[in-house]
Amino acid sequence: MSKRSNSPGRQFALLSLLAVGMFGFAFALVPLYEIFCEITGLNGRTSGEAASVAQIAEISDREVTIQFTAQVFRGMPWEFRPTENQMRVRVGEVNTTEYYARNRASGMVTGQAVPSVSPGHAAQYLHKVECFCFTQQHLEGDAEIDMPVQFYVDPDLPEDIGTLSLSYTMYRVPDAEVVVPEAAASMPADHEGHYQP
Amino acid sequence: MIAHADTIPKQRHPLIAFILRWLLTTNHKEIGTLYLCLAFLLFFIGGAMAMVVRLELFQPGLQFTQPDFYNQMVTLHGLIMVFGAVMPAFVGLANWLVPLMIGAPDMALPRLNNFSFWILPFAFILLLSSMFMEGGAPNFGWTFYAPLSTTYGPPSTDYFILGVHLMGVSSVLGAINVMVTILNMRAPGMTLFRMPLFVWTWLITAFLLIMAMPVLAGAVTMMLTDRHFGTSFFEAAGGGDPVLFQHVFWFFGHPEVYIMILPGFGIASQIIPTFARKKLFGYHSMVYATVAIALLSFIVWGHHMFTSGMPLAAELFFMYATMLIAVPTGVKVFNWVATLWRGSITFETPMLFALGFVIMFTIGGFSGLMLALVPADFQYHDTFFVVAHFHYVLYPGAIFGTMAAVYYWLPKWSGRMYDERLGKIHFWTATIAVNLTFFPMHFSGLAGMPRRVVDYSIAFADFNIVSSIGAGLLGLTQILFLYIIVKALTSGEKVTDAQVWEGAEGLEWTLPSPAPLHSFHTPPEIEPDEAHAATDKA
Numbered sequence: 001m002s003k004r005s006n007s008p009g010r011q012f013a014l015l016s017l018l019a020v021g022m023f024g025f026a027f028a029l030v031p032l033y034e035i036f037c038e039i040t041g042l043n044g045r046t047s048g049e050a051a052s053v054a055q056i057a058e059i060s061d062r063e064v065t066i067q068f069t070a071q072v073f074r075g076m077p078w079e080f081r082p083t084e085n086q087m088r089v090r091v092g093e094v095n096t097t098e099y100y101a102r103n104r105a106s107g108m109v110t111g112q113a114v115p116s117v118s119p120g121h122a123a124q125y126l127h128k129v130e131c132f133c134f135t136q137q138h139l140e141g142d143a144e145i146d147m148p149v150q151f152y153v154d155p156d157l158p159e160d161i162g163t164l165s166l167s168y169t170m171y172r173v174p175d176a177e178v179v180v181p182e183a184a185a186s187m188p189a190d191h192e193g194h195y196q197p
Numbered sequence: 198m199i200a201h202a203d204t205i206p207k208q209r210h211p212l213i214a215f216i217l218r219w220l221l222t223t224n225h226k227e228i229g230t231l232y233l234c235l236a237f238l239l240f241f242i243g244g245a246m247a248m249v250v251r252l253e254l255f256q257p258g259l260q261f262t263q264p265d266f267y268n269q270m271v272t273l274h275g276l277i278m279v280f281g282a283v284m285p286a287f288v289g290l291a292n293w294l295v296p297l298m299i300g301a302p303d304m305a306l307p308r309l310n311n312f313s314f315w316i317l318p319f320a321f322i323l324l325l326s327s328m329f330m331e332g333g334a335p336n337f338g339w340t341f342y343a344p345l346s347t348t349y350g351p352p353s354t355d356y357f358i359l360g361v362h363l364m365g366v367s368s369v370l371g372a373i374n375v376m377v378t379i380l381n382m383r384a385p386g387m388t389l390f391r392m393p394l395f396v397w398t399w400l401i402t403a404f405l406l407i408m409a410m411p412v413l414a415g416a417v418t419m420m421l422t423d424r425h426f427g428t429s430f431f432e433a434a435g436g437g438d439p440v441l442f443q444h445v446f447w448f449f450g451h452p453e454v455y456i457m458i459l460p461g462f463g464i465a466s467q468i469i470p471t472f473a474r475k476k477l478f479g480y481h482s483m484v485y486a487t488v489a490i491a492l493l494s495f496i497v498w499g500h501h502m503f504t505s506g507m508p509l510a511a512e513l514f515f516m517y518a519t520m521l522i523a524v525p526t527g528v529k530v531f532n533w534v535a536t537l538w539r540g541s542i543t544f545e546t547p548m549l550f551a552l553g554f555v556i557m558f559t560i561g562g563f564s565g566l567m568l569a570l571v572p573a574d575f576q577y578h579d580t581f582f583v584v585a586h587f588h589y590v591l592y593p594g595a596i597f598g599t600m601a602a603v604y605y606w607l608p609k610w611s612g613r614m615y616d617e618r619l620g621k622i623h624f625w626t627a628t629i630a631v632n633l634t635f636f637p638m639h640f641s642g643l644a645g646m647p648r649r650v651v652d653y654s655i656a657f658a659d660f661n662i663v664s665s666i667g668a669g670l671l672g673l674t675q676i677l678f679l680y681i682i683v684k685a686l687t688s689g690e691k692v693t694d695a696q697v698w699e700g701a702e703g704l705e706w707t708l709p710s711p712a713p714l715h716s717f718h719t720p721p722e723i724e725p726d727e728a729h730a731a732t733d734k735a
Contacts, residue, residue, distance in 0.1 A: 007381075008305045008306060008377045008381050011376070011377045011380060011381065012306060012309075012373055012377055015373040015376060015377070015407055016373065018407055018408070019369045019373070019407050019410070019411045020411070021411075022407070022408055022409070022410075022411035022412055022415075023411035023412070023414055023415050024415075025411075025412060025415070026411065026412040026413075026414070026415020026416060026418075026419075026445055026448075027415055027419070029412075029415075029441070029444060029445050029448065030419075030430060030441065033438070033441050033444060037438075073433070073434055075434075114433070120506055120508065121508055121509070169433070171433075171434045172434075
């Protein structure tokens with residue numbers, strides 16, 4: 001070993017670099033955690049992509065219960081709830097339910113719903129063909145809306161799971177981040193004055 | 198040439214000269230003393246907060262504090278004991294002892310050493326000043342989980358964040374210094390496997406500090422930007438995840454647990470052989486066990502969050518990895534017991550504290566094994582059982598370890614002997630008090646008493662009365678400890694023998710007592726130790 005590679009100054013620099021690297025590692029945990037959650041379905045994260053109906057192999061006779069819940073995040077002036085609390089569905093069959101939302105504020109408020117499935121490891125077996133959570137929802141003051149969710153349960157769902165809960169949390173989208181789809185401008189607004197997805 | 202206090206001109210006012218001497222010192226012994234004094238001061242402050250907590254919990258219902266103030270006391274007690282008492286005390290011991298044990302004249306980076314220390318008082322002024330601010334001090338527990346500390350944290354949380362940043366910088370610089378010192382400054386002939394165990398455990402602790410503290414700095418930085426700069430690392434509304442905070446925190450937090458105990462292992466491994474008058478049994482296995490514990494500490498953080506939602510496979514992984522730590526820890530306990538076997542044991546105060554350390558730390562280890570079991574943890578989580586567990590590993594572990602070290606090396610540091618009779622009284626009252634305080638917490642926890650809550654069901658009243666009485670006694674023993682130290686320093690019997698303890702071995706015992714301010718200007722001669730090599734092989 002040469003004297004230079006052994007000097008305290010050099011070791012100090014290397015160890016400081018290690019410390020700075022570990023500081024960076026803390027931030028690297030953020031994307032790592034995202035990936036980890038997506039792979040494992042941790043926290044009931046579901047895919048943000050619409051599933052295609054063509055993916056269904058067959059409709060089986062097995063039935064499971066789907067429970068629906070809804071929460072409104074703090075600062076969000078909407079009333080938001082499922083129109084039915086639970087459904088008995090056949091595995092593989094496409095079903096539709098609706099969530100009701102009403103804007104209790106006087107001005108337009110944009111919301112974004114984020115889904116979560118419990119138990120967490122069942123998240124990857126609940127496929128949404130169509131969902132109001134795929135886009136932002138815009139509601140004028142006092143307007144109300146029924147928003148559909150079209151979904152099916154994957155036939156590969158583990159045998160031990162008989163009940164799934166699909167929960168949505170409705171967040172208020174800050175005005176700066178509101179995305180008005182181009183289609184909304186050309187599509188006729190309905191009598192409540194909002195874009196119908 | 199290292200600048201030292203003697204170069205300050207003599208004509209300065211004595212008070213200014215005194216302040217400058219301690220402010221500017223680069224001497225490892227003086228900085229070690231500063232660290233130990235600061236740690237002792239903060240130990241009293243953190244202890245006073247624990248007294249408030251135990252006073253409130255003496256009875257169910259609200260007696261002395263409002264819930265918010267109670268939460269502040271719980272939070273600051275944890276933060277100050279971890280970052281202010283245990284860690285600085287261990288850094289202080291490293292400053293004093295590492296250069297003496299490896300035959301070095303000083304630390305490798307003395308000015309950095311001064312800087313590392315003098316950051317700390319400011320860090321704790323920042324943290325403690327938050328008590329006097331509008332909205333009160335941080336009240337979210339020492340683990341400062343988001344969103345309690347981000348969305349709902351009081352305004353003073355920013356002072357807490359800056360304080361933690363400063364503590365982190367101090368610890369990392371201190372750790373780098375210890376590591377560079379151990380790697381570069383060893384006397385000729387002091388190979389790595391001739392180093393005393395205390396030096397080994399500190400080398401590994403330094404590595405843990407360098408790996409873990411920056412992750413904590415990252416966590417509080419993310420908190421800061423979440424609070425003020427519009428990011429959403431831990432804010433679900435912005436696509437973040439509060440559970441991510443727990444992962445980042447415990448990735449730091451679990452190695453931190455071993456940062457607070459490994460030097461204690463080192464201290465016990467120095468003291469037990471001295472008073473058993475035998476060589477340490479299984480020196481090499483001690484080193485390897487320490488390395489194994491350190492490496493495992495980075496893959497077990499999930500056991501703090503079994504109830505936060507985790508796939509079964511991850512729960513099993515963290516459970517088995519955690520239980521695996523019992524193996525190297527068991528090796529250590531076995532080695533200490535084997536060192537005692539057929540030794541000529543005497544029970545001076547340092548030995549009593551070291552033996553108390555081994556026995557009671559092992560009790561904490563067993564409750565740790567219980568908590569590692571996923572199905573059981575769902576019941577124990579966030580109850581007083583957890584409080585009992587980590588106080589058993591921290592009080593008889595880290596604190597008894599530090600006290601054992603102070604009793605053991607004080608004659609070498611100061612040249613004066615403490616009062617043996619008072620030392621023994623201190624040990625026995627502290628041992629009774631620790632068990633009175635923390636043992637009933639196992640039962641109240643198993644019965645379901647939640648931690649961090651100001652009020653509780655009357656069903657837990659009896660256990661809490663015992664805990665509170667024990668805590669009061671434990672508080673009194675600290676005053677006795679302070680008295681013993683002051684008495685030893687001012688009027689203790691002068692020590693003339695360099696070795697001090699009959700069975701003591703190591704370079705620090707070749708120096709005169711008290712150890713001169715500057716030692717080992719020329720590296721000591723280290724004789725080839727055939728016997729040492731032979732016992733290692735056996």
